[in-house]
Amino acid sequence: MIQKSVIFHFPPELYDKPVISGLIRNCEVEVNILEAYISPQQAGHMFAILQGEEGRIDDALRYMEGMGVSMVLPVRNLVWDETKCVHCGACVGQCRPRAFRMESSRVVFDSARCVACNLCIPSCSYGAIESISSHLKRKGEI
């Protein structure tokens, strides 16, 4: 079993089509939807983690492409800007999977442990943590 984080971009014409149910039924993958914006007749996006056999994940991505959904495969679920971080550790108290932790009184971030719950984002008073979808949107990449 592998996991893959994906940001799907849905064109406006797909807003009323049952795309994700088809993905689950046809490709036998588990879909953990972490964030979704869907508005009638507008483009939408969804941040999800797919879990399944490696071949099935590839099938799933092909299925989505076939449906007209474009996608970005982020290498991380969260963006931590160390240049803004003061290493207080407020995020550490919010992070259940311990992606953020203290080492020698400094914050370290292990992106592999991050489940993109985003609880850390409002806890950071310095704006040092950004969700991957906000980050990519700000950069114009989605």
Added chain:
Amino acid sequence: MPKTYEEINERIRARKAVVITAEEMVDLVAEKGAAAAAREIDVVTTATFGPMCSSSALLNVGHTKPRMKIQKAWLNRVPASCGLAAVDVMVGATSLPEDDLLNKVHPGSFPYGGGHVIQDLVSGKEVEFVAEGYGTDCYPRRRIEAALSLKTVSSATLLNPRNCYQNYNVAVNMHSDLPQYTYLGILHPGMANANFCSAGQLSPLLKDPYYRTIGIGTRIFLGGGTGYVFYQGTQHNPDAERGDNGVPVEGAGTLAVVGDLRGMSRDFLRGVSIRGYGVSLAVGIGVAVPILDEGLAASTGVGEKDLFAPVYDYSKEYQSMGRPLCRVSYAELRSGSIAVGGRKVRTASLSSYAKAREIAGILKEEISSGRFLVTRPSAPLPGSRAACGS
């Protein structure tokens, strides 16, 4: 044998002073005892970095042509206080733009405010300055819109009526089913987390608990530049409850500090946005404690297992000024969890120990190289037990 300020400063000038950080002093006193540490060490550097709401920038923006008596002013749309002389404006760290949504959609995000204006100014950025006056015979101008920066103003003073709290609460949410958005961060229901805000064993007033060397006129590291203690801070309370070692076990003393904003740095003055609460300014402060005698060696050498903070339920007792749930040591707080009512609660700090350590290191270097002398206070703070040689 007690030392005097003058003897220590002679050694600093000759670059012979032995200077260590409070963190290092804890280890030294544990190893050799306070008497030996007092003989060996001349100065211990202490520091803290965290949100300190009672902070402000006092700007003399300079006279315009024609002259203007400013009645209202905004910097990047953040309102400034103008109840001073014609072109003196003061932007407080917690001031918010009038069009901020505040907590109308709870919890508010408070993206920009006075603390961020101060950060922008100290970063060398220009801010949009708008001011209005009502016009007088000597000050006829009624409005100005201009770009303002530290280069354009006549003077810029960081003026903080209360910084450097001697000790502070630990906050939990015991009674509410909803997250509590407080100035001590987000507190989840069922005591899922506990937040604290102190540099602990590095914190200045925890290391000189009776204000023996820290007083009015003490020169300090402030926001990356030089500052001074100019008075006791507001809410200074030397009569707070103290432990057997004389160190307060709750919020106690505070410092009012001042310095030239122009010599300061964004690294040690940062605007903060506290979800559901508001904005503030994180301030870096470093204070040198001259080791005049064994008593000061002992107090600067107190470690985190012997420094305590009170735990308050911010969903109930804190709001009604009730009693703390318990007290915990900074060693426990920094270990990652504390026990409250038999339950293990995860902890997180809002004060940056890493920054405090960095500041204590900078100050140590400044003193060791002869550039920063220790200061005999010109007057003691209330509650002071003046030191030998002072």
